[in-house]
Every structure is written in C-alpha cells, then in structure tokens.
Amino acid sequence: MRVTTSKSKNSESFYITKSYTNAQGKSTSTTIKKLGTLAELSERLGTDRDGVMAWAKEQARIETEKYKKETEEAVVTIPFHSNRLMDYNRKKLFTGGYLFLQSVYYGLKMDSICRKIRYRYKFKYDLNAILSDLIYTRVLEPSSKTSSFKAAQQFLEAPTYELHDIYRALSVLAKECDLIQSEVYKNSFFLGKRNDKVLYYDCTNYYFEIEQEDGDKKYGKSKEHRPNPIIQMGLFTDGDGIPLAFSLFPGSQNEQKSLKPLETKILQQFGCQKFIYCSDAGLASEDNRVLNHLGQRSFIVTQSIKKLPAEDREWALNTKGFKRLSDDSPVDITQLSEDDKQGLFYKDEPYTTKKLHQRLIITYSPKYAAYEKAVRAEQIARAEKMVANGAVKRQRKNPNDPARFVNKIAATKEGEKAEIHYYLDLEKIAEEEKYDGLYAVCTDLLDDDVADILKVSEGRWQIEDCFRTMKTDFDARPVYVSREDRIQAHFLICFLALLHFRMLKKALKTPCTTEQLLHILRSIKFADIEEQGFMPVYERQRITDELHEACGFRTDYQFITKRKMKEIQKKSKRR
Structure with missing residues (x-):
C-alpha cells in the first residue's frame, strides 16, 4: 500500500491506496482509507507538509502489515460441485521445482548476459526465457529439445516462444559459449565465495547414435566401450566441485592436448592466475606439469607407480621408510596394529625429470x-x-x-x-x-605439508561425480543433435544445468546426495484449485525447508493464492 494525494483549488487530501490486478488482467488501484486534508493533519499533528507525509507513510505501513496478517491467516473457501464436469483443455497440475533453480539463474545474472548477447544480434525471440527453460528441463526432465519445450509448458510460467525459436537460439548460444562461461564465472561470486585456488581437470567422452564419423564426431577410445563415434569434453571444476569451464574436442584427439587451450582461456578470460592444478595420471604429462609450473600456478597430480623409472619404482614398492600421516612417526607397514589398519602412511623423496624438479609422495592404505x-x-x-x-x-x-x-x-x-x-x-x-594399497602423487610444492597435498588430491572424486551427474542424471548422452553449433549449445546447456544444480546443492545447510535433491526438485508440483489458487502436492521435508530458506521464498503453504504465487515467482527472480 502507498500514500497518494489529490489537490483541489483550496486544499490537498491524503489517501492510502492499494494496487491490484482486475479481472481483465490490468493493473489498477483502489482507495483503502482517507487520512484527511493537509490543513486538518497539520493542525492535529503540529507539523508541516513533510511531517504530515512521514506520518501518512507510517499509517500506510501499518495498514500493509494489517492486510498481510489478515490475508495470511484467512481461511479460503472454494466451492466444489459433485455434478459439474471439468472444463476441456484446462491444465490442473503444474511443475514448480524450477523455481529454486530460477533463484540460482537470476542470482548468476543470466538475464543480464542474455541481454548483452541480444544487443549483438537482431533476433526477436526471448533468449533469456529459452535458455532458462532449457536449463531447468535438463535438470528436472532431461530429454530432446522438442520434449523439453513440451515439458516447459507444464511450468507455472509457461513459454511464450515457439519451438523453432529454440533451434535458432542454439546457434547463438554456440557462438557466445566462451562469453557465457566467463560471465557466469564472474557473476557466481554474487552467490558466495568460490574455492578457485584449486582447479580439478578431467576429460570424458559422449557417444552419438550414428555409425559414421562426421566433423568432431570421431571414432576413439570410448569410456563406455561403445563402437560409436564420440566427442570429448574437458572440464575444470573448482575446489568445491563447482563447474568452472569446459571445452569440446574431437573424439580421436589425445586428451593430453586438450588442457592447454582451455587453461589459456581461463587465464585470459576468467582472470584466474594463482591456482593448484590437479588431475589424474592420464592428464599429467610432463608438458602439462610444465604448463602449471609457470607463473603463480602449481600442480598436484596422480603418478602411475608402474611407469616410474626402475630405481624410483623399486623405492616406491619397498615397504621400508613409511611414516604415519597423523604424527610423522616411523612405521613398519608389514606389522601394523589393528588401530593402524584404519590409518594412512606415506614416504616422499625428490623426483627429478628432464624438465622439472618434483616431489614424489607414496601413500599406503591398509x-x-x-x-x-x-x-x-x-x-x-x-x-x-x-x-x-x-x-x-x-x-x-x-x-x-x-x-x-x-x-x-x-x-x-x-x-x-x-x-x-x-x-x-x-x-x-x-x-x-606388490601394488596393493599403494598410491603415488607428484607435485612441485616441495615444502608444503603432505597432509594438505593429499587432501587436495583426494578431492578429485568431485569432478568424477560431475561427469556421472551429467551422463546419468541429466542424460547428456547419447547426443541426438548433429550440427556442430547445436552440439556445442547442447553441452553448454548441460554444463550450465550442472552449475546451477551444484550451486543450489552447496547452498543447503545439511549435506544431501544428488539423487535426494533431484528427487525433491522433480516432485515439487502444484494443483490448480478452480482457478482460485494453487495447492502444493508434494511432501514437506527437511530438504524442502532448507531449499526455501536458501532461496528466500516459501511454497509449502496449505493454499497459495494467485497473487501470492506471483509474489513467489518474483522472489525467485530476486526481485
């Protein structure tokens, strides 16, 4: 509610008015209360016009609080008729889990990024609506672009664009892939700190339902051992497992060569200069180690014991020289107590190759x-x-x-x-x-504590979990689009969906699994009650409470009026 005034020839009157939407969908207002004229109020309050206006605004605030309390506590009565048939073609059930992803989307200022892209082109469709819906459906109901368009029509806010607009937008998204990644990274700091001092890197591949090579879709070593052409993806995540950047390269290319182009982009476009690079042995070639030994960068990588020079391999396999990680005391790993069998032991030595002076750490886990x-x-x-x-x-x-x-x-x-x-x-x-329980790590951090180095290396499971989520939960494969630009856009959407999902998961106070959070988001639905409002038809749980707290709105009231639902939608867009 707000204060309005009206002036006549001899006086000025103060009113409290309320805005609302009428039956025709137009915004209008109504007078709630007349406070009096300026002369009357000045005499009664003993103040000038500014003092009267301040008093009037306080009265409007009181009326607003009173109205909210009455509205929230009101009992809604809706008549149902047992002899009346349902109307034709009226949707009764709506998907609402996207509202929580929408809170992350607008927190990342994705709408601003879309506006920036729109200024470069002359398209008329709503890129922001298309991109957001593609991200939400990739999490909630992953499928083809056509099926995603149909799924988005079940949202509380249905699409106003057409199917052909989606395919046109894919080409634009592909061209602006680098811009979107760098802008999203910068905007992600609005949602909290990021652990970008440690960057994990790994590669995977995705297969196509085709039998001949085409463009970057080449025959290569498939992770699923499939005889189909594949395309490979390189992915960087930060120390908390939040996606940072990705790139695509041909399925026949050696994955070792994929690191330098993507890392160069991170250095130039993202502004990341000081970080620890961490990867498995497959992406820890000497050239990649040298690359991350430059500037303010360092590396912690897995080392294959079997591929060590004979002298170093013999030292690694020798059971002597190990120390307990917890207190650095010497231990004979061939005669461990029952308590020690739950611990971790290590030994380290300088390790020099043709190009680098490194530190080789061997760990043993009973x-x-x-x-x-x-x-x-x-x-x-x-x-x-x-x-x-x-x-x-x-x-x-x-x-x-x-x-x-x-x-x-x-x-x-x-x-x-x-x-x-x-x-x-x-x-x-x-x-x-001979190799049972042994694990090797190489690093150029020659003076750092071994426990800290191993803790960073152990975090590599998070990037593996990212790939598992994209492939299994978001159905990123098989890839059905065939044009190169649409393939790029497809993986950009999968990358952004993963980013939104993991940032939402990180915002929860209590840890939960990927499967638990996905199940909750996909189950959140609302039933339309005779066009008077909505009734939540999902189970309230601890996770739903934390989702509401993290996103700043609630959808778990017994009944939600249409006006209240519009307020929720606005809050999910951080407005």
Whole structure:
C-alpha cells in the first residue's frame, strides 16, 4: 500500500491506496482509507507538509502489515460441485521445482548476459526465457529439445516462444559459449565465495547414435566401450566441485592436448592466475606439469607407480621408510596394529625429470589394500573356473578382466607344436599384489605439508561425480543433435544445468546426495484449485525447508493464492 494525494483549488487530501490486478488482467488501484486534508493533519499533528507525509507513510505501513496478517491467516473457501464436469483443455497440475533453480539463474545474472548477447544480434525471440527453460528441463526432465519445450509448458510460467525459436537460439548460444562461461564465472561470486585456488581437470567422452564419423564426431577410445563415434569434453571444476569451464574436442584427439587451450582461456578470460592444478595420471604429462609450473600456478597430480623409472619404482614398492600421516612417526607397514589398519602412511623423496624438479609422495592404505585383495580373489576364482572348464576367451583390454591371470602353453619342452594348455599365472598375480594399497602423487610444492597435498588430491572424486551427474542424471548422452553449433549449445546447456544444480546443492545447510535433491526438485508440483489458487502436492521435508530458506521464498503453504504465487515467482527472480 502507498500514500497518494489529490489537490483541489483550496486544499490537498491524503489517501492510502492499494494496487491490484482486475479481472481483465490490468493493473489498477483502489482507495483503502482517507487520512484527511493537509490543513486538518497539520493542525492535529503540529507539523508541516513533510511531517504530515512521514506520518501518512507510517499509517500506510501499518495498514500493509494489517492486510498481510489478515490475508495470511484467512481461511479460503472454494466451492466444489459433485455434478459439474471439468472444463476441456484446462491444465490442473503444474511443475514448480524450477523455481529454486530460477533463484540460482537470476542470482548468476543470466538475464543480464542474455541481454548483452541480444544487443549483438537482431533476433526477436526471448533468449533469456529459452535458455532458462532449457536449463531447468535438463535438470528436472532431461530429454530432446522438442520434449523439453513440451515439458516447459507444464511450468507455472509457461513459454511464450515457439519451438523453432529454440533451434535458432542454439546457434547463438554456440557462438557466445566462451562469453557465457566467463560471465557466469564472474557473476557466481554474487552467490558466495568460490574455492578457485584449486582447479580439478578431467576429460570424458559422449557417444552419438550414428555409425559414421562426421566433423568432431570421431571414432576413439570410448569410456563406455561403445563402437560409436564420440566427442570429448574437458572440464575444470573448482575446489568445491563447482563447474568452472569446459571445452569440446574431437573424439580421436589425445586428451593430453586438450588442457592447454582451455587453461589459456581461463587465464585470459576468467582472470584466474594463482591456482593448484590437479588431475589424474592420464592428464599429467610432463608438458602439462610444465604448463602449471609457470607463473603463480602449481600442480598436484596422480603418478602411475608402474611407469616410474626402475630405481624410483623399486623405492616406491619397498615397504621400508613409511611414516604415519597423523604424527610423522616411523612405521613398519608389514606389522601394523589393528588401530593402524584404519590409518594412512606415506614416504616422499625428490623426483627429478628432464624438465622439472618434483616431489614424489607414496601413500599406503591398509584398508584399500584389503579391498584390492578381496576384489582380486574373486577375479582369481573366476579365472580358475575358466581354466578348469577350458573356456578361456580372448583377453580384453579391460584391466579387471579375470582372463589376464590365465596363460597358455602351445608347445612341448622340445619346441614341438602341441595341444594348447591353459594355466593360472601365479607370477602375474604376485606382481599385481606388490601394488596393493599403494598410491603415488607428484607435485612441485616441495615444502608444503603432505597432509594438505593429499587432501587436495583426494578431492578429485568431485569432478568424477560431475561427469556421472551429467551422463546419468541429466542424460547428456547419447547426443541426438548433429550440427556442430547445436552440439556445442547442447553441452553448454548441460554444463550450465550442472552449475546451477551444484550451486543450489552447496547452498543447503545439511549435506544431501544428488539423487535426494533431484528427487525433491522433480516432485515439487502444484494443483490448480478452480482457478482460485494453487495447492502444493508434494511432501514437506527437511530438504524442502532448507531449499526455501536458501532461496528466500516459501511454497509449502496449505493454499497459495494467485497473487501470492506471483509474489513467489518474483522472489525467485530476486526481485
């Protein structure tokens, strides 16, 4: 409510008015209360016009609070008729989980980014509405672009654009992919601090439902071992597992070469200069280590013990020289107590290659050693059955294939050709057992505490979780679009959906799994009650309370009037 005045020839009157939307959908106002004329109020209050206006505004505030209280506590009565049929073509159930993602979307100022892009082009469609709906549906109901358009029509705020506008927008999004990533990163600080002093990097690939190579869709080593053309993605996340930037490259390209272009973009466009690069051994080539030894950057990478020079490998496998991580006291890992079997042990030494002076850290985990031994025991049992049944198949490249423990003899001692004889290769089993529980890390942080270095390295699971979420929960594969620009836009949407989801998850006070949060967001729906308002038809839980608290609005009232729902929608857009 607000204060309005009207002036006549001889006097000025003060009123309290309230704005509302009439039945025709137009904004209008009505007078709630007349406060009096300026002369009357000045005499009664003993003040000038400014003092009268201040008093009038306070009266308007009191009336507003009174109205809110009466509205919130009001009992809504809606008549239902048992002999009246439902109307044709009227939607009764609406999806509302997107409201929480919308809070993140506008918190990242994605609408401002879309406006900036619109100024560069002459399109008439609403890019902001299209991009936001594609992000929300990728989280809530992942599917093709056509199906996403249909899913968005179930939102409380239905699309006003057409399907063909989506495909036109994909081309624009692809062209502005770098701009969007850099702007989103800068805007993400409006939602809180980011742990960008540690950057994790990894690669994965996505397959296409095609049988021939085309553009960047090339045959390569598929993570799913599929015989389809693939495209590869390189992804940076920060130390909390929040996506930072991504790039795409051909499926046939060596993933080692993907780091430099993307990291250069981060240095130039994102303004990140000082960070620790962390990756697995597959992306820890010496060139990549040298790249992250420059400037204010450092690296902590996984090192394959089997690929170490013979002298260093022998030192790594030697059971002597280990220390307890908790207190640095020397420990004989061959004679551990029951308490120590739950701990972690390490040893380190200088490690010099052709281009770098590094530090090699070897860790030993009794718990992980027992796990590897148990897994191998099952594989050996399967290998023994293969030998006993004579059903040894050709060994696959999978390192967990039990057939790797089976060897064969196809000649006699005299060298003559003989019947093939399969046997269990005990030497190979013994060779693998040497590495049980061991893990190696290389770094150029020569003086830092080992516990801190290992803590950073252990955080790599978060980027693996990002890929798992995109592939499994957001259905980023298989990829059905075929044009290069639309492929780029598809993965940009998947990247942004992952960013929104993980930032929303981070905002919750109590940790929850990806599956739990997705289930909650996808279950939040509202039933239209005779066009008078909405009734939530989801289960209120601790997570829903935390979602409401994080986003600054509530949708879990027993009944929500249309006016109240519009207020909620505005709040979800941080207005």
